[in-house]
Amino acid sequence: MSDESKTQPSFGGPDDLELVHRSQTGDIAAYEELVRRYHSKIYGLIYGMTSSREDAEDLVQEVFVKAWKALGHFREQSSFYTWIYRIALNRTINFRKRRNRRQTVSFDEFDPDIKTSESYREFSSKGSVLRKMSLSEFQEKMNAAMLKLSEKQRAVVAMHDIQGLSHAETAEVMRCSEGTVRSRLFYAHKQLQAELAEFVK
Template structure:
């Protein structure tokens, strides 16, 4: 795992260096590599595909403009996620448009997800879960969190980032990340009670 991360950083460093040297194709590779992951981050914070698309364009444009100032003090991954999180939180502070979603956004992979299978067909199956309803309730519950709490939940629970990495991205301590997670989970628990095992 550590080797993969190290290799990824080497690749990123090379692509960043080539971009700084004026090779736009290197930045294309970075966009290709990070857009699905950043899409997840931004989408789960905004719950709106149009906003996510617009924001993602702005995020990569800003990263491209600022990349000459990137000195490699953190990994490119952390640097890019910091830009994305800050821009998304700023956007959410100003947003007037409400969130929207579509059932089509759920890929077929969810039917093979062990958690989903366990939840819907295991001996402890809580209820017949309607996918659309579940998605709607999850999004509603997420949108009731503060922007900062939603960012932590998105990065930790959905994207599987470690606490330390989240702390670096948000510029806060690991303790703060854990504390935010604790309060966010408690809040989510109230909204998603019917989907949770007794």
């Protein structure tokens, strides 16, 4: 079994590669199926890096439009989902560089995936104060803490902790070693713990 087949998410129906091939011939329905499969995952990644639903909704549309236009350049050297994650990551980083200002975190900005994230489980197990916080309160505090991380640290937290990608998958998307991913996660977790220390008692 190839590394790609081991890591590609499992969906019913045609596999990603078949859908990509059909999309490359102009099959809109095939591409719509790829969008359906990965929309929530790409949204989650972008939201994890921007802490803004509005920006995430805009950027996820841009990502899938860009991917559609670039499908002719997809050479199957990686899985489709790694390829689309990389497009989303680069698009989001470039967006934040252009904006060049810190986001205002809204109390209403709520990501339903946060409750299943590794960061939430880690922090919620550590103290009664955090366990008494509402999920929306935790989201607000986590958003503010996430925005203080570097772009690369925020990316690995969003992909590994929130989206559930393995160290190897995250490394492939970011084109770095697994050791680098683990190091970025370690320092990101340390910083998040420091930022949330008053809530974990």
